Amino acid sequence: MADFTDMNITCRDCGSTFIWTASEQEFYQSRGFENQPVRCRDCRNRRKAERGVASSSSVAYSGSAGGSTHRPREMFPAVCDECGKETQVPFQPTSGKPVYCSDCFERRRSYR
Numbered sequence: 001m002a003d004f005t006d007m008n009i010t011c012r013d014c015g016s017t018f019i020w021t022a023s024e025q026e027f028y029q030s031r032g033f034e035n036q037p038v039r040c041r042d043c044r045n046r047r048k049a050e051r052g053v054a055s056s057s058s059v060a061y062s063g064s065a066g067g068s069t070h071r072p073r074e075m076f077p078a079v080c081d082e083c084g085k086e087t088q089v090p091f092q093p094t095s096g097k098p099v100y101c102s103d104c105f106e107r108r109r110s111y112r
Contacts, residue, residue, distance in 0.1 A: 006021050007019070007025070011043055012038040013047070018040040021110065023110040074090070075090055076089055076092050080099065080100050081099055082098075082108075085104075
């Protein structure tokens, strides 16, 4: 089993630096992916949206198994309770419950 460490990667599209975490690397390996990502999460999502490719985190499915219909999931504006970044979430935020951007959510999830 390989030891993974967080890596800083420069996004091919926007030039920003993002962290490819050890847990993400382990996930990639478990799925048989051999190449490291070349785009940050925002640029990957934007690129998928431009191509009309639906990701599981942004689409609700309906229809029959033979030809399902894709409908974009309704997203709501929010501010991350951990880093303060403006984000969008697939649920209506309610007071008293923390809301996290995708980066902080993944970081918190990997600590469990």
